[in-house]
Amino acid sequence: MTELRKRGGGDRDAENISDKDTDGDDRIGVGGEGDRDSKPDTDTPEVQPSVDNTPKCLNKALAGMSSRWKNWWIRGILTLTMISGFFLIIYMGPLPLMLMVLAIQIKCFQEIITIGYRVYHSYELPWFRTLSWYFLLCVNYFFYGETVAENFGNLVQRDEPLQFLVRYHRFISFALYLLGFCMFVLSLVKKHYRLQFYMFAWTHVTLLIVVSQSHLVIQNLFEGLIWFIVPISTVICNDITAYICGFFFGRTPLIKLSPKKTWEGFIGGFFSTVMFGFIFAYLLAQYNYFVCPVEYSESNSFLIDCEPSDLFVLQDYTLPSVLQTVFRWKTVKLYPFQIHSIALSTFASLIGPFGGFFASGFKRAFKIKDFADTIPGHGGIMDRFDCQYLVATFVHVYLTSFIRGPNPSKVLQQVLVLQPEQQLSIFNALKSHLTETGMIPPAIRGP
Amino acid sequence: ESEVRTDGEAPSDSEIKPDPGVPSTVDDTPEVLNKALSGMSSRWKNWWVRGILTLAMISFFFIIIYLGPMVLMMIVLCVQIKCFHEIIMIGYSVYHSYHLPWFRTLSWYFLLCVNYFFYGETVTDYFSALVQREEPLRILSKYHRFISFTLYLTGFCMFVLSLVKKHYRLQFYMFGWTHVTLLIVVTQSHLIIHNLFEGMIWFIVPISCVICNDIMAYMFGFFFGRTPLIKLSPKKTWEGFIGGFFATVVFGLLLSYVMAGWRYFVCPVEFNNDSNRFEVDCEPSDLFQLQDYTLPSVLQSLIGWETVRIYPFQIHSVALSAFASLIGPFGGFFASGFKRAFKIKDFANTIPGHGGIMDRFDCQYLMATFVNVYIGSFIRGPNPSRVMQQLLALRLDQQLHIFNTLRAHLIDKGLLSANQEATAA
Numbered sequence: 001m002t003e004l005r006k007r008g009g010g011d012r013d014a015e016n017i018s019d020k021d022t023d024g025d026d027r028i029g030v031g032g033e034g035d036r037d038s039k040p041d042t043d044t045p046e047v048q049p050s051v052d053n054t055p056k057c058l059n060k061a062l063a064g065m066s067s068r069w070k071n072w073w074i075r076g077i078l079t080l081t082m083i084s085g086f087f088l089i090i091y092m093g094p095l096p097l098m099l100m101v102l103a104i105q106i107k108c109f110q111e112i113i114t115i116g117y118r119v120y121h122s123y124e125l126p127w128f129r130t131l132s133w134y135f136l137l138c139v140n141y142f143f144y145g146e147t148v149a150e151n152f153g154n155l156v157q158r159d160e161p162l163q164f165l166v167r168y169h170r171f172i173s174f175a176l177y178l179l180g181f182c183m184f185v186l187s188l189v190k191k192h193y194r195l196q197f198y199m200f201a202w203t204h205v206t207l208l209i210v211v212s213q214s215h216l217v218i219q220n221l222f223e224g225l226i227w228f229i230v231p232i233s234t235v236i237c238n239d240i241t242a243y244i245c246g247f248f249f250g251r252t253p254l255i256k257l258s259p260k261k262t263w264e265g266f267i268g269g270f271f272s273t274v275m276f277g278f279i280f281a282y283l284l285a286q287y288n289y290f291v292c293p294v295e296y297s298e299s300n301s302f303l304i305d306c307e308p309s310d311l312f313v314l315q316d317y318t319l320p321s322v323l324q325t326v327f328r329w330k331t332v333k334l335y336p337f338q339i340h341s342i343a344l345s346t347f348a349s350l351i352g353p354f355g356g357f358f359a360s361g362f363k364r365a366f367k368i369k370d371f372a373d374t375i376p377g378h379g380g381i382m383d384r385f386d387c388q389y390l391v392a393t394f395v396h397v398y399l400t401s402f403i404r405g406p407n408p409s410k411v412l413q414q415v416l417v418l419q420p421e422q423q424l425s426i427f428n429a430l431k432s433h434l435t436e437t438g439m440i441p442p443a444i445r446g447p
Numbered sequence: 448e449s450e451v452r453t454d455g456e457a458p459s460d461s462e463i464k465p466d467p468g469v470p471s472t473v474d475d476t477p478e479v480l481n482k483a484l485s486g487m488s489s490r491w492k493n494w495w496v497r498g499i500l501t502l503a504m505i506s507f508f509f510i511i512i513y514l515g516p517m518v519l520m521m522i523v524l525c526v527q528i529k530c531f532h533e534i535i536m537i538g539y540s541v542y543h544s545y546h547l548p549w550f551r552t553l554s555w556y557f558l559l560c561v562n563y564f565f566y567g568e569t570v571t572d573y574f575s576a577l578v579q580r581e582e583p584l585r586i587l588s589k590y591h592r593f594i595s596f597t598l599y600l601t602g603f604c605m606f607v608l609s610l611v612k613k614h615y616r617l618q619f620y621m622f623g624w625t626h627v628t629l630l631i632v633v634t635q636s637h638l639i640i641h642n643l644f645e646g647m648i649w650f651i652v653p654i655s656c657v658i659c660n661d662i663m664a665y666m667f668g669f670f671f672g673r674t675p676l677i678k679l680s681p682k683k684t685w686e687g688f689i690g691g692f693f694a695t696v697v698f699g700l701l702l703s704y705v706m707a708g709w710r711y712f713v714c715p716v717e718f719n720n721d722s723n724r725f726e727v728d729c730e731p732s733d734l735f736q737l738q739d740y741t742l743p744s745v746l747q748s749l750i751g752w753e754t755v756r757i758y759p760f761q762i763h764s765v766a767l768s769a770f771a772s773l774i775g776p777f778g779g780f781f782a783s784g785f786k787r788a789f790k791i792k793d794f795a796n797t798i799p800g801h802g803g804i805m806d807r808f809d810c811q812y813l814m815a816t817f818v819n820v821y822i823g824s825f826i827r828g829p830n831p832s833r834v835m836q837q838l839l840a841l842r843l844d845q846q847l848h849i850f851n852t853l854r855a856h857l858i859d860k861g862l863l864s865a866n867q868e869a870t871a872a
Binding site for chain 1: 612839
């Protein structure tokens with residue numbers, strides 16, 4: 001059967017082929033009486049034709065094997081390729097990383113929008129393709145502008161047009177967005193209102209999910225490469241270890257949405273990921289390159305050098321007595337960051353998979369096997385990144401709540417923009433506060 | 448018997464079938480009005496009902512302005528909840544998804560989460576002293592984003608767990624519908640509240656301009672209307688549009704002039720920690736002090752004055768009115784397109800003669816966002832108390848560094864004399 005997607009035998013995200021048929025009743029909803037402008041659900045696009053786009057060389061090398069093992073090998077090789085690619089880009093530095101995040105975001109957006117077009121047969125609304133990409137551009141302009149304003153302060157101070165753009169950034173972004181909004185309203189065509197509104201909403205929800213969260217990824221990155229690497233690695237690790245544990249010990253199904261996931265895989269993945277995260281954090285926390293915030297220096301390049309914060313300095317922790325008897329050590333030297341990494345790994349393995357279930361439900365709802373065919377053996381880019389986005393948001397919220405205080409240069413900027421009387425009152429309040437805490441000696445009375 | 452809406456949704460689709468969820472056009476004008484107008488023909492009766500309700504709503508608006516900021520915030524919250532409810536009801540009726548009980552709960556839960564997030568941010572910003580005093584409030588405020596995110600995540604996981612085999616697509620649609628509604632209605636209603644805290648005038652003038660534009664455009668269209676404006680709203684005309692524009696700008700100028708003289712409208716709303724009440728008292732900023740402007744020579748010859756005393760705010764009001772009359776209507780067209788797409792006459796039947804609350808507020812939300820962006824870009828600097836908070840949250844050595852930089856800056860500007868501070872650091 002040509003529709004059998006060439007995916008590995010242990011396909012955890014399997015869209016069971018049978019599900020597509022039994023789900024036929026899902027036709028409720030898109031219609032509604034009198035709905036002339038979108039075809040009824042029975043014409044929903046079936047599974048996209050599964051084109052085999054594995055590269056020729058792999059095909060040759062694996063020519064001898066049976067189909068099932070061949071799939072397994074393709075999946076395995078691609079996994080290793082992607083992980084190596086990941087490490088290579090980390091080595092290359094923050095700027096290639098940012099570009100990679102941008103490229104992934106654009107590809108995910110494109111995949112989801114293409115699905116929307118297929119579902120609604122709205123290829124014939126050419127305006128809408130333009131508008132979707134225009135909205136993507138607007139939202140990215142807004143977010144990147146905020147990032148530049150925050151993190152590239154030096155560059156902005158020097159350049160006059162940049163200063164203007166930064167000062168009125170929100171207004172300019174809003175004006176750009178409004179332009180797209182008005183174009184949308186003007187493009188409403190009589191028989192296609194509902195379609196057009198659907199695509200509008202589809203675009204905006206996609207922007208909300210994909211674009212804003214990819215910018216949270218970049219914010220995490222600027223906090224320190226370790227806050228970018230560890231979460232992504234734990235999600236990847238959880239994927240792989242849950243699969244392996246499920247493969248060997250899997251018995252009890254976990255959730256109806258993804259029939260091949262099991263409780264044993266889930267729990268085994270959880271413990272392995274926590275341990276992996278713990279060890280990996282220990283390895284990375286030693287290097288300034290990973291630990292320091294990314295800064296943009298005067299000399300037009302990225303600078304990653306600093307005095308590591310307390311989080312990344314080895315400290316002694318007394319083990320609770322339970323563990324003392326087990327390990328026979330009294331104290332252990334850990335980075336405080338490793339304790340945070342436990343929180344991150346826990347989230348990645350317990351809550352992260354819900355992002356994957358959401359994507360599985362989405363695929364079932366719209367009767368597609370994969371988001372796209374970009375990666376042989378794995379599906380689309382979105383298939384790989386569905387859990388990542390949720391984890392990235394969590395890491396960002398975690399960072400801002402527990403780790404990072406306000407950015408000092410940003411605060412200084414804000415102070416300098418205030419009215420002079422306000423500056424004076426802040427100055428006096430700050431002076432009394434600093435005198436109280438002993439940072440400055442008390443003023444000697446009298447001139 | 449369907450009501451003809453005078454601002455132009457003639458029912459174009461004859462396939463509007465009665466549907467259990469869609470609000471049917473029931474005549475729910477109050478008994479008293481019905482009696483008083485019983486003599487007139489149906490068309491005039493509609494006109495009178497609409498007119499009376501318009502006056503009632505405007506009077507109500509003025510009453511709550513008089514009642515103060517707290518009441519205003521409550522009203523904004525109620526309007527927001529009602530709009531959300533109206534739009535979600537439409538979603539249910541479009542998708543026949545009454546039988547997914549989980550989803551009604553989840554929609555309201557998401558509304559609660561997003562409101563909690565936004566109100567928490569507002570409270571932290573504007574009620575900082577109150578928050579610092581109460582211990583539980585302080586913790587809630589410190590970890591506010593984390594708590595909000597957790598609450599949202601709970602809803603998200605519940606949604607995933609609630610996915611039922613035959614209804615995946617429906618559920619995803621309702622999820623998308625809820626989120627887009629939250630994005631449109633809830634976030635923008637919070638921008639309204641931010642505008643309000645900036646000064647009641649920033650709340651009143653935009654809303655009044657939108658209302659004025661509605662009414663003026665209708666009147667100009669009624670008397671002079673000839674060229675249709677847009678296919679979406681067949682009864683709107685270019686004459687009404689342009690006439691409404693000029694009338695609204697003039698109205699905005701006059702209203703701002705009247706309001707800018709009163710502190711009650713002009714001062715930022717502050718929460719007084721000691722008396723636990725809202726305080727609207729301050730030294731009006733430069734924006735609200737009369738200044739002389741030299742008229743350009745064109746206008747000089749026309750009007751015969753050389754200079755004119757106006758508030759700088761009035762110049763801003765021209766920008767606000769221009770937006771309200773030129774771009775604001777796009778919010779209305781969007782809502783019209785939406786109603787046509789889903790084949791409904793009105794969002795609901797809440798207001799006799801006008802439809803639902805959302806019908807009245809469709810242009811307002813876009814306006815509120817514009818005003819907020821406008822204030823943020825051109826008027827308001829950072830909020831000093833918030834900056835102070837952030838300063839105190841920094842590490843001590845960072846504070847010291849900022850202190851020294853600030854000191855040098857202030858000495859530079861002559862606000863501090865150098866020898867007063869000679870002993871510091």
